[in-house]
Amino acid sequence: MKAIVQDVYGSTDVLQLRDIDPPTVGDGDVLVRVHAAGLDAGVWHLMTGLPYLLRLGGFGLRAPKNGVRGMDVAGRVEAVGRKVTRFQVGDEVFGACDGSFAEYACAREDRLAPKPENLTFEQAAAVSISAFTALQAVRDKGRVQARQKVLVIGAAGGVGTFAVQLAKMFGADVTGVCSTTKADLVRSIGADDIIDYTREDFADGTRRYDVILDIAGNRSLSHLRRALAPAGTLVIVGGEEGGRWLGGTERLIRAFLLSPFTRQKLLGLISAERQEDLQLLKELIEAGKITPVIDRTYPLSEVPEAIRYLRNGHARGKVVITV
Numbered sequence: 001m002k003a004i005v006q007d008v009y010g011s012t013d014v015l016q017l018r019d020i021d022p023p024t025v026g027d028g029d030v031l032v033r034v035h036a037a038g039l040d041a042g043v044w045h046l047m048t049g050l051p052y053l054l055r056l057g058g059f060g061l062r063a064p065k066n067g068v069r070g071m072d073v074a075g076r077v078e079a080v081g082r083k084v085t086r087f088q089v090g091d092e093v094f095g096a097c098d099g100s101f102a103e104y105a106c107a108r109e110d111r112l113a114p115k116p117e118n119l120t121f122e123q124a125a126a127v128s129i130s131a132f133t134a135l136q137a138v139r140d141k142g143r144v145q146a147r148q149k150v151l152v153i154g155a156a157g158g159v160g161t162f163a164v165q166l167a168k169m170f171g172a173d174v175t176g177v178c179s180t181t182k183a184d185l186v187r188s189i190g191a192d193d194i195i196d197y198t199r200e201d202f203a204d205g206t207r208r209y210d211v212i213l214d215i216a217g218n219r220s221l222s223h224l225r226r227a228l229a230p231a232g233t234l235v236i237v238g239g240e241e242g243g244r245w246l247g248g249t250e251r252l253i254r255a256f257l258l259s260p261f262t263r264q265k266l267l268g269l270i271s272a273e274r275q276e277d278l279q280l281l282k283e284l285i286e287a288g289k290i291t292p293v294i295d296r297t298y299p300l301s302e303v304p305e306a307i308r309y310l311r312n313g314h315a316r317g318k319v320v321i322t323v
Contacts, residue, residue, distance in 0.1 A: 002321035004303045005067045009049030012304035015069065022234035023099065028054055030087050030107050031079040035124035036297075037318040038072025039052055039306055041156050041216060041238070047307065068099030069303070070321065073107060074124035075117060084109045094124035094282075096132075096273045101303055110275040116285040119292070126292035128320035131281050132235060133271040134162035138170065141235040141267050142211040143196050146171030147185070151202060151227060155191060156182035158318040159237060161293040163213050166192050169289050173211070174244040177202055189293065213237060225264060233265040289319030293317030308320035 001022050006014045025031045046059060047069060059065060074094040078089050087093060092115040093244040097107035137159075138144050145284075150167045153178030154160040166188040167174045174259045176186035177194040183194045195202045208228050214236040228234055236251055254270035260267040284290045295316045298306040298323050310319050 001103040003068045004070070004300065006047060006064060006069065007061050008066060010306050011048070015047065015304050015307075017303075020068075022104045025079050025081050025106055027083040028083040028109050030077055030084055030093070030112055032073055032075040032093060032105050032107060032112075034073055034100055034103060034105050034323040035075040035121035036323060037070045037074070037105075037321045038125045038127070038129060038158075039070075039303075039310055039321060040072065040129050041310070042129065043069050043070060044307055044311055063180075064259070066098050068077050068098030068102050070102070070105070070129070071096055072129050073100035073105050074098050074121040074210050075105075075188045075323075078104060081109075081311055087112065088232045089288075092121075094119075094121075094127060095243050095278055096128045100125075101300060101323075103300075103323055106150070108160075111278070113275070113278045113282050116282050118286055118288075122297055122320050122322060125320050126275070126294050127281060127285070127309045128278060129271075130158035130318060131162045131278055131292075132273055133159045133269065134166055135267050135277055136173050136237050137213050137215075137237050137279065138163055138166040140316075141269050142167075142213060142233055144170045144172050144211055148210040149208070149229075151177065151195075151209040151212045152215065153177040153213065153217050153219075154193075154200070154237075156187045156316050157215060158283050158315070159215050161185075161189055161317045162184050162211075162290060163215065164189050165290040167213075169284070170215065172211070172261070175202075176289060182316050185293065189291075199241065208232070211235070221251060221258065221266065228264055233267065236266075236268045238269075288299045291294075294320055296320075297322050319322070 021066045057292045077091040093112045095112035096136040097105045150172040152163050176191035177195045208229045212234045255266035297320045
């Protein structure tokens with residue numbers, strides 16, 4: 001099968017389209033014929049091996065343990081392990097796995113769900129990783145409720161577009177922070193107000209928010225807290241700057257240490273791939289309450305170009321790889 005493979009950590013130059021053996025199907029695994037795969041910032045981190053904390057977390061010290069990139073997946077079931085009961089050959093599925101930038105990928109049964117009937121494979125591939133993160137940030141950490149004022153920083157990205165829709169679904173008054181060129185998109189998915197960060201500062205003291213979701217940001221805690229209500233909740237969802245060892249996790253550590261000494265709740269999020277959440281997302285999509293936003297698609301052979309496009313900050317919603 002063809003797959004995007006890397007043997008060492010590095011830039012997009014380390015990625016190669018190669019013919020390799022299909023993955024081995026374990027007893028509890030599902031082999032998926034991949035039709036589309038989503039691209040998110042996590043793919044870049046695994047490609048570069050940065051921050052180094054990621055390598056210590058089990059992804060490989062000197063080289064990636066799994067050399068095939070990609071985590072979001074959508075496709076058809078090709079084979080199932082002998083203990084799999086929820087799927088059979090031919091089923092259309094979506095979810096998360098390791099190594100979806102390939103013609104075939106192997107996923108645990110509990111990381112997949114039937115594909116929403118109203119989505120294409122490309123749309124379904126844009127859901128799982130980003131929507132998991134958004135759902136757990138809005139519902140579990142932020143505990144967003146009706147009539148609360150919610151600020152979503154990074155509202156036009158893969159996670160942000162889901163976060164705006166989910167916060168609106170919970171009845172909040174949502175303000176999205178994005179650039180000028182992405183304002184129309186964020187407004188179209190339900191944001192009540194837009195702050196163009198190239199023209200104004202959301203923390204200028206004129207507005208306070210009950211919940212702030214800072215997605216892949218780099219602003220200091222002190223800056224974020226200026227826009228937070230006295231008893232509000234800040235949820236830090238990753239970070240894209242910082243040292244090579246800890247990356248954006250420094251802010252999570254500071255928030256954890258400071259939170260016990262203030263009325264404000266300063267929280268970090270490490271999202272989890274839960275089967276029940278994937279099923280809930282499927283139901284919300286089929287009910288028309290949320291929908292994935294796709295900027296553009298790239299063929300499997302152009303994964304390096306897709307990653308560069310994402311890292312340059314151009315993406316409006318998700319970037320998807322077609323296989």
